[in-house]
Amino acid sequence: MKFSLKEYPLLVWAARDILRRPGRELLVSACLASVTFLIAVALLFSQAMETTWNQLMARAPDLIVRRIDAGGWAPMPAEAAVAAATSVPGALAPTPRLWGVATGPQGPVTVVASPGVIPETTQQGLTPPVSGQAIVGQGVTGDTRDRRLILTGQDRLQLTIIGTFPAETGLATHDLVWMAPADARRLLGLSPGQTSDLAVNLFHEEEEAAIQADLADAFPWPVRITGRSDGVLRHHQRAVHMGGIAVVACVPAILALVWIVAGTAATGSNQQAHWGLLKSLGWTTGDLVRLQISRAVLLSAPALAAGLASAHAVVFYPPAAGIAAWWITGSQRLPALVLNRSGAMITLLEIAALVIIPYLAAVFLATVKQVANEPWHQMMADPWN
Amino acid sequence: MIWHPLTWAFWSAAFTGLLIYGLAAFRSANVFLDWQPDRADSRQLRRERDAEIAALLARGALACLAAAALLGLIGIALAWHWVVPGAMCGTGVLQAMGSYGSRALIFWGLALVILYAWWVLERLNRFDPMGGLTWQAARIWLTAAPFLLAAFIDSWQALMRVESTPPVSCCAAVYDQVLGETSAAAVTRRLLAASFWGHLAGSVSLLILAVRRIQRPERGSGILPAAIMILWVPAASICIKHFWSAYYYQVLSHPCPWCLFLSDYYGVGFLIFGCMAAAVLSSVSLWTANHIRRHPLLSKPAVKRIHQSAWQLLAAIILFTILTAGLALVWRLRTGVWMTNPF
């Protein structure tokens, strides 16, 4: 079977043939659109989660060094830590970080204090918080408009909220509170000169695994070193598990689609007689199969487009995205998700293989089974004869 | 990784293709066992119907299996390494798969080559109203069965293994092969040199053969291009890995063919190995069409097919050379040195 520009009349005829049984074709089209929607929502969501997390993690430090003791995590002296990390070849710009966990009005929050500027906030016209001020993530205060924020840690602190992080950083800033270093030290019980952990960048990020041993040896106390790839891997695996489980959950829908297609493609005596007539007029078995495949393609294209467009809207555009968030994660807040080119391509390939291939195979098999008969026998299936 | 949606997509295409292959194989077996073209009784009519249905099903199966193979390749090259601890490219994925991964790739390749040979033969058979090659087509279709089954079994083993494997070291897989004992390194160097010159000589020979078949498609042998191809493919693969890839990575030594598939290098691996695949399939087509040329009724269409295949071979080898040696030449002209030394 070959398709070329000369198949234009066949395509026109296929479109006409669809219009001869509009109800049946509408049923198949609706089923296809529904199945595509279900699978596409799940796949787009998991792929977008993965891509969004990747983009956020791309700016994370290559390695994080934390001091551990018998009680778990412990603060470390900033100057000594920086000096130790600097002594390791390949480790660049060791930066002490000040952060921890405190209790906020809606539950635990992550407290960070950065002496510098977080670029995403400047795009919104926000300045770094000074003492008594905070910039918060969208999940910190919930829906309340109260500008006061009370946090409890080693001490109790009241801050004024001067702004919120942009929505597109929601995946990482949902429960984040950015405050001045002095406030953070008071809240977390860290004395001046101490740091929560040390962020280290590498000359070659491929050396991440190799350099950890040298880095651990350079510190005079026990440390735990976490690489960026570990965090990336964890989130990849979680996103992939989510996508895979969604596919398994959609298998009954795909099978139902295949049954419906096979059932509608299966012919009564009228259709047998019609095919026998076409063969008597010079249509070959290959032509008939091409006709059926063309019909399937013409029917499926708008259905797939509708399913994909709906799924895209539900995953990426509020308020529909909120419904998807609640359906998939049980949460009412969905971080703003993004999708890149390769992620979109892989998602489309997956949808093609999971929906289009079984659909076309069902049409193909149902057709081949029935058209390869002698035309006279097919024509005799017509009760008129 | 068994949970990766692309894995499910791969199996969806693969099992659909296998199902259709099985249906076609059942019909082909009937034809193979009981084809009597001189008779016109009801039994032969049933066999003719089996042959017609088998030919149709076979095309569908070939499309599905090719799609599955492509999905698997995309999975190994682009998608699955993200979820294999320590993997940075397809090398890490194959390492996680153990020997099953490489074997699966080889069996998929062999199965698809056989199915492609069937397709060439079947297209030529359509020019003979009596279907003189129908029995041979059925035989070739059935020949692919053991390779296909082996491909499926190894694919299953490979993908199941990835779930439970300990973290891989992508670089170790690559560099351990490079840094070996002195005696082994010397042998490796000689092998690399032989591969380099062998692959260049093979490319030139294939170009010459292709041009000759374009000019005189009705003369010449299909065996020679096929025989050269059998030697050229491994030599070219070794050269891509050890010589040509360096010009893409722009580092002195990074013998990893799978990194070429990453988006960092614009997926050029798909193009380079795609050209190699196109060259292999063209030589299969040349060999098959040459074999059929002796059939009196099919001589003309077979000669036309030889002509087309020769052009395809020429284009594939030229594009492959541009993508590999061409880039090295550009580097040499820009910097005045070669990055790799085949000696």
Next chain:
Amino acid sequence: MELTPGLTCHRLDFHWPGDRSAKRPVLASVDARFAPGRLTLITGETGAGKSTLLHLLAGLLRPTGGEIRADGRPVSRWPSSHRDLWRRNMGIVFQHLALVPDLSAAENLLLPLVPRKMAWSGMQEQIHERLVDADLADLGQFPARELSGGQRQRLAMTRALVGSPRFILADEPTAFQDDDHARRMIAQLQTAADEGAVIVVCSQDPRLKGSAAFHHRCHLASGTLVRSNPP
């Protein structure tokens, strides 16, 4: 056998499947040649096997013995895929017309043309010309089920002639036609014969039996085909 132009039957046998049917063959050792540029009329009683003979000549059925050659090629021995392709040279008028009732007259004429991969505009032109020839130009957009019996039969004939086939087989093509339209249909067949087509008509219509347009006449009885003299 040499490459004889036209349709040739050589020792053609046919019986329906089953032991009882095998003892009562429909056709027994039929030898005939239908030459190009000639109209042949086959007559016979009801149930003699005229339609069956036409279906065999069209390749819709396979003979149980002997062979049929078209322009010297053994089409009856070809597998169905090649016979289907060869049938693009064929125009058939079925006794029961076999039109698609929910398609319009013009769309029914499109059916034989679509697989020939002609240009769309060329198809439209041919269809229009043929509808005018058949006096159906005003009815092109009407569904076939809304046409009268005679109009449907003219449409069936037009469908057989569209595409200018090499072989034309017609089974009772004038059964529902008045004298004027019957004459016009014979004239259409004559025109096709003048262009080199092989034309075989099966009919009991006395107007055809008495027509001088037919070059050869045969009579089918007891499974054999014999030449008969013109009236």
